[in-house]
Amino acid sequence: MNWPRSASRAAHINPSTAICRAVTEDAMQASQTQIDAFHSLSGAEKSAVKRKIIDVFGGDRSVTLTNDEIAARGKIGLSTVCGRVNEMVKDEILAERGTDRRPGRRCRQKLFGLPVEVAA
Structure with a gap:
């Protein structure tokens, strides 16, 4: 219809x-x-997924990844990653760090990384 x-x-x-x-x-x-x-979902389950997401970055603040890459490297479902990454950006655990072109498509996808400390 x-x-x-x-x-x-x-x-x-x-x-x-x-x-x-x-x-x-x-x-x-x-x-x-x-x-x-x-x-x-219990708080422990959410925390475990968030810990996996942080571990994907290996403590390197120069690494930027898309939700797809985080899901693949962390062996976590994409829908779970999207929700947790959004929560982590809101809580300033992760930061949006630009965009990247999706392979074979015109649209762009967000890049996320650990927050970069800015010297004052």
Whole structure:
């Protein structure tokens, strides 16, 4: 079905559908299942993944990696890496350090690294 650009898809979803996500033109919202899965992770599980992500950099502040590279080197699922890296950037554990062209595509992807200390 072709959805009108200005209309919300949620208006076209059958209310008897057990699981549905309200999708609007502006943003996607997480389903209740996704929210529950996130909250079911213990702090120790999140910390273990964050530790793996930090270990991928080997303490070298000059190393910059994409989410794909972090996932491959750390043997962690990409969706897990994306969520944890975003948390770590917000908490200033990691820093956005530029962009890199995706192989075979026109779009760019963010590069992340350990924060660089700036001498005053």
